[in-house]
Amino acid sequence: MPPDTSSLAAAPVSGAELHYRALEQLYASAPVNRLFESRLEILGEGRSRITFEVDERSYHAAGAAHGTIYFKMLDDAAFYAANTRTTDRFLLTTSFNLHFTKPVRTGQVVAEGRWISGKRRVFVAEARLVDAEGDEIGRGTGTFMRSRIPLAGLPGYAPASAGSGN
Secondary structure (H helix, E strand, O other): OOOOOOOOOOOOOEEEEEEEHHHHHHHHHHHHOOOOEEEEEEEEEEEEEEEEEEEEEHHHOOOOEOOHHHHHHHHHHHHHHHHHHOOOOOEEEEEEEEEOOOOOOOEEEEEEEEEEOOOOOOEEEEEEEEEEOOEEEEEEEEEEEEEEEEEOOOOOOOOOOOOOOO
């Protein structure tokens, strides 16, 4: 006979996990992401991943993805990796260096973000783009500063309660 598990509560969700899910919701709520369909996943402290598809809607005149898609996804992946490190304020990009390494025409692309340094006011994070074949197609490093904008005041940032398991 299996053990009675009816009285076991769902495992509590950590404060960090609540923050990560709220950052994912914030990303999904941004109006610009209606133009650039993509999905953010916060993988843990200082780590993010954005998955998106490249097709002709993002092409420049020579038939490959325009640099705007490279910048947007690299900046977003680095930004969200850095914003995992602060739970009270929205970060702002103050600079971003981008290197294009390979053109991409179609298929799924993944932006992998990673926090490098910074804990209080200024954060540094990097990101890379990987195409469906596993080749790196772009890389960037950004500097992000804490703003005066409280995360809790943004409509898309809505952490679930700690006891809800969501």
